[in-house]
Amino acid sequence: MTLDTARIRVDFPILRRLVNGRPLVYLDNAATTQKPQCVIDALVRYYTTMNANVHRGIHTLAVEATEAYEGVREKVARFIGADGYGQVVFTRNATEALNLVARSWGEANLREGDEVVLTIMEHHSNIVPWQLVARRTGARLRYVDIRDDGTLDLDQLRQLVGTRTKVISLTHASNVLGTINPIADVAELARRQGAILVVDGAQSAPHLPIDVRSLGCDFFAFSAHKMLGPTGVGVLWARPGLLETMEPFLGGGEMISVVRPDESSWADVPHKFEAGTPNIADVIAFGAAIDYLSALGMANVRAHERELTAYALDRLASLPQVRIFGPMDPDLRGGVVAFSVEDVHPHDVATIVDQFGVAIRAGHHCAQLLARRLGVPATNRASFYLYNESREVDVLVDALKEAIEVFGRGDSRAAVR
Amino acid sequence: MAIPEPQFDELYRDLILEHYRRPRNRGRLAEATVHAEGANPVCGDEVSLDLRLEDGRIAEAAFEGQGCSISQASASMLTEHVAGRTVAEARALAHAFEQMLVAGAAPARELGDLEAFQGVARFPIRVKCAMLGWKVLEEALANAADQGGES
Numbered sequence: 001m002t003l004d005t006a007r008i009r010v011d012f013p014i015l016r017r018l019v020n021g022r023p024l025v026y027l028d029n030a031a032t033t034q035k036p037q038c039v040i041d042a043l044v045r046y047y048t049t050m051n052a053n054v055h056r057g058i059h060t061l062a063v064e065a066t067e068a069y070e071g072v073r074e075k076v077a078r079f080i081g082a083d084g085y086g087q088v089v090f091t092r093n094a095t096e097a098l099n100l101v102a103r104s105w106g107e108a109n110l111r112e113g114d115e116v117v118l119t120i121m122e123h124h125s126n127i128v129p130w131q132l133v134a135r136r137t138g139a140r141l142r143y144v145d146i147r148d149d150g151t152l153d154l155d156q157l158r159q160l161v162g163t164r165t166k167v168i169s170l171t172h173a174s175n176v177l178g179t180i181n182p183i184a185d186v187a188e189l190a191r192r193q194g195a196i197l198v199v200d201g202a203q204s205a206p207h208l209p210i211d212v213r214s215l216g217c218d219f220f221a222f223s224a225h226k227m228l229g230p231t232g233v234g235v236l237w238a239r240p241g242l243l244e245t246m247e248p249f250l251g252g253g254e255m256i257s258v259v260r261p262d263e264s265s266w267a268d269v270p271h272k273f274e275a276g277t278p279n280i281a282d283v284i285a286f287g288a289a290i291d292y293l294s295a296l297g298m299a300n301v302r303a304h305e306r307e308l309t310a311y312a313l314d315r316l317a318s319l320p321q322v323r324i325f326g327p328m329d330p331d332l333r334g335g336v337v338a339f340s341v342e343d344v345h346p347h348d349v350a351t352i353v354d355q356f357g358v359a360i361r362a363g364h365h366c367a368q369l370l371a372r373r374l375g376v377p378a379t380n381r382a383s384f385y386l387y388n389e390s391r392e393v394d395v396l397v398d399a400l401k402e403a404i405e406v407f408g409r410g411d412s413r414a415a416v417r
Numbered sequence: 418m419a420i421p422e423p424q425f426d427e428l429y430r431d432l433i434l435e436h437y438r439r440p441r442n443r444g445r446l447a448e449a450t451v452h453a454e455g456a457n458p459v460c461g462d463e464v465s466l467d468l469r470l471e472d473g474r475i476a477e478a479a480f481e482g483q484g485c486s487i488s489q490a491s492a493s494m495l496t497e498h499v500a501g502r503t504v505a506e507a508r509a510l511a512h513a514f515e516q517m518l519v520a521g522a523a524p525a526r527e528l529g530d531l532e533a534f535q536g537v538a539r540f541p542i543r544v545k546c547a548m549l550g551w552k553v554l555e556e557a558l559a560n561a562a563d564q565g566g567e568s
Contacts, residue, residue: 021421343438347460347485348429351543355423363460377461377483406429407486 002303003296005389011036011292012387022357025392030175030203030336030383031361032225035289039228042288046281054280055254055271069280072287073270076235079290080220081211087243089236089270090278094202095125097221097236098169100273101198102129104246105219106167112138115164117195119144119152119181120373121174124366126200130169139166146373150177150326150333158189165195172204172215176365176381177326178309178333180204187216196242202226205235206385207305207334209298212237227293229286232279243269250275301386305335308384312337312393319397321404325374335384338365341400344407346378352406353399360396427536428543429486432494437486442479442496449479451564453557457545462488466553468499470561475499475507485546487537492550494531504558511551518544 009015014034017024026034046068052061054069073088082088091097110116116130120143127141134141142165144157152170161168168190173180183199190197196218204210205220206227212220219242224233248255248266252275257265266272293301310330316322321342327333341349346362353360361381364371371377382396446467454465462484469477478496482489499507513525517535524532537547 020423345485347462347543347546348487351428351540352423352425355425402423406425407434409431409434 002300002307003386005304005387008296008387009389011038013037013040015387019357019359020355025356025358025395027382027384027388027392027396028359028361029206029385029388030226030365030381032231033206033228033385034387035230036228036292038292039230039285039288042285043230043281046284050284051281053277065280065284068284068287069278072283072290075287075290077237079210079294080205080237081213082237085213086240087238087270089238089243089273090283091221091234091236091273092232092279093225093234094200094221094223095129095234097219097234098126098198098200099129100236100249101169101219101221102133104249104273105196105242106130106133106139107136108245108247110134110137110139110166113164114139114166115142115162116140116167116169117142117144117157117160117165119157119170120146121152121177121179121367121370122169122171123175123200123202124368125202126169126171126198127369130167140164143369144170146177146179146370149328150174150179152179152181154182154185157186161189161193161195163193165190165193167198168195169198169200171200171202173201173207173334173336174326174367174370175203175336176338176367176370176379178336178338179326180208180332180334183215183217190218191216203334203336206293207298208302212239218242224282224286224289228289230282233282233286236273243273248272248275252276254278296386304386305384306330308388308390308393309333309335309337311390312382312384312396315393315397316400319400319404322400325379335388336381337383338379338381340376340379341403344403346380348407349380349400349403352403353396356395356399356402358392358396358399424539428540430533430536432530432533433486433490436490436493440480440489440493442477442493442500443481444479445481446477446479448477451557451561453553453560455549455553455556457484457488457549460484460546462546462549464488464492464550464553466492466496466550466557468557468561470504473505474503475501480550482550484549485543487534487543487546488549491534491547492553494533495550495554498529498531499554504561507554508558511554514551515548518547 012034052065054066076088145153147153198219199217201220201222205222218239220237225231255275323340325338350362449467450470451468456463464482467479480492516522517524
């Protein structure tokens, strides 16, 4: 393995706990990841030594807190290859970042008859904000399908994108299929049509090296809590010049320059989009998460997860009752593996493997359009991160065998098979 | 330290698995007098229920649905247990079922083999699966009351 997981696991106190009497096997990382001690310590340190509001104090604590908070903004920019290029806005999560784009850019730029191109594999957070703006502007939503192997149908995308297309918004990596989408190709298409390209990076920024310049997108959104950071922090990166032309998303303190009875003028970007006291403590702790990831190296994180995913695909495919969704080539996907078990409903699978300490997700994974396309109301999902090991895949597979056994118990149909 | 044995045998009793595999009274009733449906939006379980009421008594019950073993087996057993009961008796049965699952009460005698669901009480996240059909039943009976003397 590329990463020394034995050493890494020491940094994550939660991985020492037992669940139902067994060591925790945490395979729900696409929902949220666990936190290393350095992130927890950064939170405590901030409240213990530095707590003050940012951007408005003259006193020492306020200056220190502001420097730490703004320092993370620069760190985030470097992490996604945007040092000095464009702007980083802190939001509550990736969902809020996507809502910000749909609302502030969409309402100013979309007209009746304009088209927003999405994909069938989007998380609800990259569908519903566009539905809301479409309802207000009369714009129309178009959806690109997947091919049978779970990859994006690029031919259909090329056909759909035309002169009416004003926005293409898609996920970099699917939270169900694991599929990694060819963003640079889509960017080329968007550029030719003069459409903006919005990328949901919630499942890619934690797992892949990100360089927003080479991706060629206009907006890139992600969440801190899916990449070792605390909950309550999201990031919206925007290409230079875009935020400056947009109206604020929320109004209040922090985002203004001068306030008069009937109108106000806005602070400069990015603060124009950060109304109210921001999530200072969690942003600062997110900085510790980025340091941790940078020290490991994102290329190494990706290599580790690719290896683990290949192993998991192989082991899961060895069970005849298991059906795997998404591409079988680990080069085309991230460390997210959705699957179903014949004759065992996903909730029953999740309950049974939980008894073995294994945490997986069961449901539609906030992607109902995709679930409908796959023809299944729900699936199971195992998702990996940098601290997971191949032996944990073995624990999952053994627990799945148990589920198959429990549901086959006393089943006469099973006996005659 | 001994590793504890997994505790799901209590949850997945044979009777429950048997009803999951071979649901009873599955389908629609041609002569239903009342219909109701419900879903758990978080997990996607669905149950719809047809009842034929005659003189304040449930003459027949049938269900359709999709979801986990607990939700579907519970609905299947519900249809067997409410058939032949008066509306008041069916309501009391639903109440007793809920008491067993939500309040952890010992199974009331009238529950009969529905006591198979007692183990679900230890899995709070699955209680709503077992309750789904019974919530739909309560809605169906409320609908019937609204329809007044028709049934």
